[in-house]
Amino acid sequence: MDKEHVFFENYADTWDRDRKENREILAYMMRLSELPPGAHVLDAGCGTGTLIPYLHEAVGEQGMVEAFDYSRQMLDKAREKFSHLREVVFTEGNILKYDFPDQCYDAVICLNVYPHMAGRARDFIRKMYGTLKRQGSLIIMHDMPRQCVNRLRGDSAEEPPCLLPPVDILESQLIGCGFSVAIAMDTAQFYFIKVIKDQELPYAQYVDEDTELPAVSQIHTGGHVPHRHNHTQTKMVMNRLARISGHLEAIKRMVDEGRDCSEVLMQLAAVDSAIVSVSKVVLKDHIDHCIVDAVRENNVEAIENLKKSISTFIK
Ligand SMILES: C[S@@+](CC[C@H](N)C(=O)[O-])C[C@H]1O[C@@H](n2cnc3c(N)ncnc32)[C@H](O)[C@@H]1O
Known part of the structure; x- marks a missing residue:
């Protein structure tokens, strides 16, 4: 178990007390996410389940929410709160190592998780790409501004800190792995990127970082x-x-x-x-x-x- 994993195991008991949940912003970002009823959604890095009630409401009784985290303690807290919901399942595993099934989810949502992947961003994005269905969406979001995330991350013990990049940098990485950008917002209140797998956009020929650009x-x-x-x-x-x-x-x-x-x-x-x-x-x-x-x-x-x-x- 690495230092960060231990950190989350130890923090599970007090996470909900310390976490300042901004319901208005979370609800707004959920609206931007446009999860269709009946969708099968992966809540990657669900923690104690902050997003579970929002996801459950969005996908409804025909849908399925998979709450996924590598911290057993965090996941246990989520289970305590939401195991009564039939449409929610809980899986313990490391996002970067887990053998996710191919083309399984309609959406993968990561709330306040991306900086923990940033050291292995490409592996993470490719894994999420593989497990999404065609036209499925990957949503990377934070219910606080990027500067705050980076300040917090800068204060963490990790050396060097893995930061949340400006949206255009993350976009380029996502596009380079085959996604098309649907929405990207870096505001004074939150950070939100939604990308679609294999969506045909007019500039789809530019998606591969290694591809030569056509002449002007x-x-x-x-x-x-x-x-x-x-x-x-x-x-x-x-x-x-x-x-x-x-x-x-x-x-x-x-x-x-x-x-x-x-x-x-x-x-x-x-x-x-x-x-x-x-x-x-x-x-x-x-x-x-x-x-x-x-x-x-x-x-x-x-x-x-x-x-x-x-x-x-x-x-
Ligand atoms: C900052 S917390 C966010 C939790 C929740 N999404 C929220 O916003 O309240 C990050 C979560 O990601 C989990 N996490 C970090 N790296 C992970 C990995 N490689 N695999 C699975 N979970 C991971 C941590 O255990 C923690 O619960």
Whole structure:
């Protein structure tokens, strides 16, 4: 048993007393998760079962929740509280070593667990990918902001601490393992990423980290013939655009379901700032590469185009 495992075994008795459960945020993240009734869900790193009642309510009597943890003491606490629920089963095991069946779950949810996997992130993501059904979702969430998680982790005895990365870094890892990003939010209150296995998104050809990117000229540009140059950030830009597009789809569903306007506006503001942020990356790449080349080649037209792009961007 490693130090961290021992830590959780010893902490089980007081976990519920010390854990500050923010029901409003948990309920909000559950809504974002969109677990369908009847789903078979793995609560990976369930601890004392904080999420079990939310999951049980979402999947209903036709569904199944598998509460999974390597700490026997934590799992016993969860059992004490929820063994009366017929649709909940409890499994003791190490997420990184357990032989999960292939294509078994509709969703895997990890609440406050990812930093414990971060040292072996790729193994973890691949394992979860294998055990999800096609179109199944992996949801990585924290009911506190990333900075708080990292502060807590930084205080832990572990050397070096495994941190919760910014969403775009975790997204790249998830995309590299074959997932498509549906929602990614790193807010002042919580951290939430939902990715889908094998979902066909327009940029699915960019999923494999080891795959060479197609040349820029192969991307359909609506008749405009692009000038030839090298961009260093294309892959990151495509990943971010895929994320924005997934986020917008989620907002469309929120509007369709008649969700609260303030929730919708909050999400639109997040997309707005994501677009500005990706635009800055494109602009910087443009200046770093195209314009340097244009000046070297005395390409007046390219320099004029840059001026137009900048004035459009800052309008
Ligand atoms: C921070 S607690 C979160 C518990 C619960 N999800 C919550 O939010 O209250 C992390 C949990 O993950 C479990 N855990 C950590 N690494 C694990 C691993 N490799 N396999 C299984 N469980 C693990 C710990 O035992 C602990 O219960």
